[in-house]
Amino acid sequence: MDGFDAATRVERAGTEHGLAVFDADLQPAWRVEQKLNGGYLLAVLARAAGEVAGADHPHPVTATATYTAAPDVGPARVGVQELRRGRTATQLRARLVQDGLPRAEALLTFGRLDGEVWWDDVAPPALAAEDRCVLIPATSSGRSVPLLDVVHERLDPARLGWASGRPSGHGEQRGWLRFADGRDPDPLALLLLVDALPPATFDLGLGGWVPTLSLTVHVRALPAPGPVRARMRARLVAGDRVDEVCDLWDDAGRLVATGHQLAGLRVPPGAQPPPRA
Amino acid sequence: MDGFDAATRVERAGTEHGLAVFDADLQPAWRVEQKLNGGYLLAVLARAAGEVAGADHPHPVTATATYTAAPDVGPARVGVQELRRGRTATQLRARLVQDGLPRAEALLTFGRLDGEVWWDDVAPPALAAEDRCVLIPATSSGRSVPLLDVVHERLDPARLGWASGRPSGHGEQRGWLRFADGRDPDPLALLLLVDALPPATFDLGLGGWVPTLSLTVHVRALPAPGPVRARMRARLVAGDRVDEVCDLWDDAGRLVATGHQLAGLRVPPGAQPPPRA
Helix, strand or coil: CCCHHHHCCEEEEEEECCEEEEEEEECHHHEECCEECHHHHHHHHHHHHHHHHCCCCCEEEEEEEEECCCCCCEEEEEEEEEEEECCCCEEEEEEEEECCEEEEEEEEEEECCCCCEEEECCCCCCCCCHHHCEECCCEECCEECCHHHHEEEEECHHHCHHHHCCCCCCCEEEEEEEECCCCCCCHHHHHHHCCCCCCHHHHHCCCCCCCEEEEEEEECCCCCCCCEEEEEEEEEEECCEEEEEEEEECCCCCEEEEEEEEEECCCCCCCCCCCCC | CCCHHHHCCEEEEEEECCEEEEEEEECHHHEECCEECHHHHHHHHHHHHHHHHCCCCCEEEEEEEEECCCCCCEEEEEEEEEEEECCCCEEEEEEEEECCEEEEEEEEEEECCCCCEEEECCCCCCCCCHHHCEECCCEECCEECCHHHHEEEEECHHHCHHHHCCCCCCCEEEEEEEECCCCCCCHHHHHHHCCCCCCHHHHHCCCCCCCEEEEEEEECCCCCCCCEEEEEEEEEEECCEEEEEEEEECCCCCEEEEEEEEEECCCCCCCCCCCCC
């Protein structure tokens, strides 16, 4: 099975309409049911953008993607335009195209992640030890999430009631994430991992998938080797949409990335939020 | 003095390279010191994008801007490309150009804000009554913030110590915002207001301005008439950058917008965060 680096590989294919163009090959392992994961697509876009940003600005610092049409597994092209090259950062836009149809569009800033933490207001989550958390299977209840075969997700039992029909009512997922093949996290991987947990709305008793409209990720530090601690929280469910914030800490307990996404969500008529356990 | 609607006015000027092009005229009142406010620029981009999105999708639902070069006061052009028109949303990108130089680039989704709140995990801030909060002046200590003449900001005394050299150490700004001319808030105005408070880092004893690298705003509901309650919090100061989240509630206490921005920040050598008051 191909790992993350192979699945995000891009190859320069020339220049079209002023954009640097790259060939990519979207891999089936990175799907949630039939759809390729939005964080994976953002990582592919960022991999191509990073080729243009170059060695002076090697790390994605912030990236936002909007998803216009779900791509299929298989060949795709990424076009990258450099918007500005500055001393400390390069700003770019990138577009994923398949069969002539734009599938995702992103704005990205690349720079260098090398500073120290000066002040932090985001405490790491209360989280059971990794070996007391529950590995969620790639197939259960007729649902297939191939992504869970390449990203091992061990969820905190205190927030896992939704899997047996007893959501905690906190609107929260939390657990430990690792690549199944042992690859350590890096900034590119954080763009995926910030979108890898099951929807926080499962913990509110809403079982449907929530299609991402827009995903923003701020990468704040180079992650230490080892697993990543993740916590995703729903903030507001209103008007057929939900916004969710996912924070990632590395194995040294340092906040390394934050994702904030807006997603579509249809609440079934008459559904009520569960009381908080 | 021109109000917000006049300051964000755009006029269709034709089509160039497949983009719908609009003329705008950036107004000096919307500056912070010499720089035009990033939220104002996002509102101008969204005003043009909204012209393309049209009446079926009248409201900005999510928008992200990256700022490539500070624009000057005066004429500018906005180019808008429709990325996808769906049943419930239209996705677009927009670019602000002045003197042939791109100044800001945005991804936006327009739709309709008409749903009810189903679940909310973001409690409104403890906030002194508006008439007990302190109107911050447009000019003080040699600093000029023309924006404060068009957006009246009354800040909570409990978080105003920074103005007299005693930051609370919470990394928070909170207060009441109103347009000076009495205009009520709407979704377009929320794009500005989410970026209108002084930097949350002032409350950490860091007095420098923080240039926005990327600003993402999720607009969640149509605001009721009246003032907007705002709370902006720093989350992590690290590696010459800070990310700040700003939530806005309308006068009915409903969460109407959330901004999440990444900004540049140089911490002076030897500076220490103040203890929390």
